[in-house]
Amino acid sequence: xxxxxxxxxxxxxxxxxVLMAASCKKRVAATxxxxxxxxxxxxxxxxxxxxxxxxxxxxxxxxxSTLQWEARNAATVQxxxxxxxxxxxxxxxxxxxxxxTYTARATGPGGTATDxxxxxxxxxxxxxxxxxxxxxxxxxTISQLFLENVHEIYFDYDKADIRPxxxxxxxxxxxxxxxxxxVRFTLEGHCDERxxxxxxxxxxxxxxxxxxxxxxxxGLAASRINTVSYGEERPVCHEQNEDCYKRNRRAAFTMNx
Amino acid sequence: MRKLSILxxxxxxxxxxxxxxxxxxxxxxxxxxxxxxxxxxxxxxxVKIAVxxxxxxxxxxxxxxxxxxxxxxxWDDLDYSGVLTxxxxxxxxxxxxxxxxxxxxxDWTTPAVDAEFIxxxxxxxxxxxxxxxxxxxxxxxxxxxxxIGKRYGSEDTEDGTRLVxxxxxxxxxxxxxxxxxxxxxxxxxxxxxxxxxxxxxxxDYDGNNSYPLTSYRSTALTPVWAPDGEKIAFxxxxxxxxxxxxxxxxxxxxxxxxxPGGTTTTPAWSPDGSLLAFATSRDGSDTEIYVADxxxxxxxxxxxxxxxxxxxxxxxxxxREIAFVSDRSGSAQIYIMDAEGTNVRRIIEEGGxxxxxxxxxxxxxxxxxWQKSRTSYFDIYVHDLATGKNDQLTQDSGNNERPxxxxxxxxxxxESTRSGTAQICSMLADGxxxxxxxxTGKNTGPAWSQYIEH
Numbered sequence: 001x002x003x004x005x006x007x008x009x010x011x012x013x014x015x016x017x018v019l020m021a022a023s024c025k026k027r028v029a030a031t032x033x034x035x036x037x038x039x040x041x042x043x044x045x046x047x048x049x050x051x052x053x054x055x056x057x058x059x060x061x062x063x064x065s066t067l068q069w070e071a072r073n074a075a076t077v078q079x080x081x082x083x084x085x086x087x088x089x090x091x092x093x094x095x096x097x098x099x100x101t102y103t104a105r106a107t108g109p110g111g112t113a114t115d116x117x118x119x120x121x122x123x124x125x126x127x128x129x130x131x132x133x134x135x136x137x138x139x140x141t142i143s144q145l146f147l148e149n150v151h152e153i154y155f156d157y158d159k160a161d162i163r164p165x166x167x168x169x170x171x172x173x174x175x176x177x178x179x180x181x182x183v184r185f186t187l188e189g190h191c192d193e194r195x196x197x198x199x200x201x202x203x204x205x206x207x208x209x210x211x212x213x214x215x216x217x218x219g220l221a222a223s224r225i226n227t228v229s230y231g232e233e234r235p236v237c238h239e240q241n242e243d244c245y246k247r248n249r250r251a252a253f254t255m256n257x
Numbered sequence: 258m259r260k261l262s263i264l265x266x267x268x269x270x271x272x273x274x275x276x277x278x279x280x281x282x283x284x285x286x287x288x289x290x291x292x293x294x295x296x297x298x299x300x301x302x303x304v305k306i307a308v309x310x311x312x313x314x315x316x317x318x319x320x321x322x323x324x325x326x327x328x329x330x331x332w333d334d335l336d337y338s339g340v341l342t343x344x345x346x347x348x349x350x351x352x353x354x355x356x357x358x359x360x361x362x363x364d365w366t367t368p369a370v371d372a373e374f375i376x377x378x379x380x381x382x383x384x385x386x387x388x389x390x391x392x393x394x395x396x397x398x399x400x401x402x403x404x405i406g407k408r409y410g411s412e413d414t415e416d417g418t419r420l421v422x423x424x425x426x427x428x429x430x431x432x433x434x435x436x437x438x439x440x441x442x443x444x445x446x447x448x449x450x451x452x453x454x455x456x457x458x459x460x461d462y463d464g465n466n467s468y469p470l471t472s473y474r475s476t477a478l479t480p481v482w483a484p485d486g487e488k489i490a491f492x493x494x495x496x497x498x499x500x501x502x503x504x505x506x507x508x509x510x511x512x513x514x515x516x517p518g519g520t521t522t523t524p525a526w527s528p529d530g531s532l533l534a535f536a537t538s539r540d541g542s543d544t545e546i547y548v549a550d551x552x553x554x555x556x557x558x559x560x561x562x563x564x565x566x567x568x569x570x571x572x573x574x575x576x577r578e579i580a581f582v583s584d585r586s587g588s589a590q591i592y593i594m595d596a597e598g599t600n601v602r603r604i605i606e607e608g609g610x611x612x613x614x615x616x617x618x619x620x621x622x623x624x625x626x627w628q629k630s631r632t633s634y635f636d637i638y639v640h641d642l643a644t645g646k647n648d649q650l651t652q653d654s655g656n657n658e659r660p661x662x663x664x665x666x667x668x669x670x671x672e673s674t675r676s677g678t679a680q681i682c683s684m685l686a687d688g689x690x691x692x693x694x695x696x697t698g699k700n701t702g703p704a705w706s707q708y709i710e711h
Contacts, residue, residue: 158588160543186497189520196612196626196635196658197702198479199582199589201492201499201522202536202544202565208520209542227538228499229520233455233476256497 050106074106160206192245204229307372312355314379334426340434355379451698464694515553534569559598574620624660650688
């Protein structure tokens with residue numbers, strides 16, 4: 001008999017300590033805890049109480065928050081929106097897509113109690129409008145158009161004069177370049193491999209500048225035009241015959257980035 | 258390392274017993290030989306010298322190979338000097354000639370050998386060094402027999418051994434070759450595509466010890482030496498821009514040069530090293546010759562001509578004139594102007610294309626490449642400024658272009674297609690003793706250094 005009683009005492013002490021622990025937790029809520037109620041005769045139907053928290057209270061869209069609640073003297077707990085009926089004490093992960101205030105309602109024999117917790121959802125700034133796309137497409141088109149409309153000019157051996165049969169082509173180049181005034185470009189002067197390497201550096205320069213002068217006479221702005229001579233160092237054709245040589249004696253146009 | 262070798266040298270000088278070391282000047286005076294200049298006269302007979310093989314004095318695993326290198330380099334240097342006649346070894350008496358006691362003068366002055374001088378000695382390899390005991394004897398002069406008696410030293414490598422041989426060869430050439438310094442320790446800068454793109458390389462005057470100066474993987478052209486033997490200026494191509502760069506051949510350090518805009522090419526150092534002349538199209542239309550401080554500042558225009566003006570080169574003797582190439586007459590020709598740009602005159606009246614002027618160190622001669630008609634090859638000529646005479650040095654051997662003078666005025670290097678692809682060759686200034694000194698890839702645009710102080 002005494003053994004049973006002792007057991008009862010242990011059980012009682014356990015309940016008391018649990019209740020004390022609960023009241024300690026409540027201290028966090030800054031209200032001084034009421035003295036522990038007398039254990040043996042519970043008062044008839046005490047009023048329920050509930051606390052609800054969201055951790056974290058602020059999230060980015062796509063992240064989740066955890067709701068935590070704890071009710072006393074309650075038979076059921078209902079959390080809205082979306083969560084529904086839940087256990088008296090517990091937690092639940094939520095993924096709201098916009099800011100929302102959750103309400104927890106605890107219902108028991110002694111009545112109802114509610115608590116709120118707000119989850120603020122930060123919506124990320126909208127992705128930058130795709131401006132690369134609109135300029136990119138015309139840009140690509142411009143270099144394509146440049147390639148399609150602006151052609152190499154060929155020269156006679158050891159000469160830098162614009163050949164009569166190249167004038168029409170150069171005129172067309174000039175027309176397109178005038179219509180596309182934003183295009184800046186480099187004129188490269190090139191030579192075939194005959195003649196001295198140094199002299200060809202000078203000859204390539206004359207070829208690039210002969211074309212430049214023609215373009216200036218057509219009204220193009222000098223500031224758009226860079227010239228350079230590669231002499232005989234950048235052939236497009238590597239055989240040693242006139243077919244190759246005449247393709248290498250050229251002023252090439254390249255669009256500047 | 259240099260300090261160490263100087264120390265070893267001094268030590269060798271102090272301990273090595275030599276009876277009489279003549280100063281070069283008194284020796285030259287005593288010899289009273291007319292100064293030999295390898296102009297463009299063929300068939301010069303220089304002083305006759307016997308060069309028996311140097312002997313290994315102490316056994317060492319490396320001794321045989323290094324001594325063999327020493328013997329080959331010494332022989333080639335003396336032979337190639339152009340001012341000595343080396344008596345063939347097949348005429349020498351039998352025996353080994355390592356010490357003064359091994360030389361019986363009468364054996365070397367018989368009609369069969371008939372040498373005037375003998376160079377001999379021995380080598381010793383130990384402790385990471387090669388030490389060469391080297392003597393030059395005047396066989397015709399019993400009173401002053403030993404003209405050179407010296408111990409040369411360097412690290413025991415192929416390169417160190419080559420250097421020792423070059424030093425001894427230069428000393429011999431300076432003493433008995435007419436008083437002009439030997440060129441065995443000079444270097445040649447050039448352009449090679451052996452690793453893909455055209456880069457500037459530097460090598461010894463005989464083609465050994467080659468190493469790349471640049472690795473731009475673009476195009477580097479027209480290297481030229483500053484008179485200090487350290488800085489090399491050249492033309493560098495980039496995307497959309499061509500300009501000059503200056504690098505140290507020793508540590509590849511870059512020296513700033515402010516490019517003037519336009520395509521800027523073909524630099525040339527003034528003889529005092531303070532100025533660069535070059536061609537640039539900074540004013541549009543075409544290239545003109547400009548001069549600036551060697552950092553590119555204080556730019557001054559020298560030519561005014563609606564034509565290509567390029568490839569300037571200073572008179573190295575006076576620094577008061579500049580030769581250059583211009584096509585103002587319709588085809589490329591060589592002109593000289595005063596260093597201020599005035600008094601322009603054409604030097605070769607005949608037609609064709611004359612390019613690549615290279616001015617000899619005495620200021621008297623301009624070597625150049627001449628293509629006499631559009632269908633002919635380029636060949637190397639030397640124009641004598643006093644007489645106006647043009648001597649042809651190469652013929653019937655492909656294109657021969659871009660001559661460059663050695664500082665002794667006796668040798669020229671140039672590029673030639675005689676073996677197929679362009680290679681660097683060198684020769685005496687009379688067109689003899691041509692030897693190809695590069696092998697791999699296409700090698701062009703040689704520039705011979707000034708004397709380099711080691």
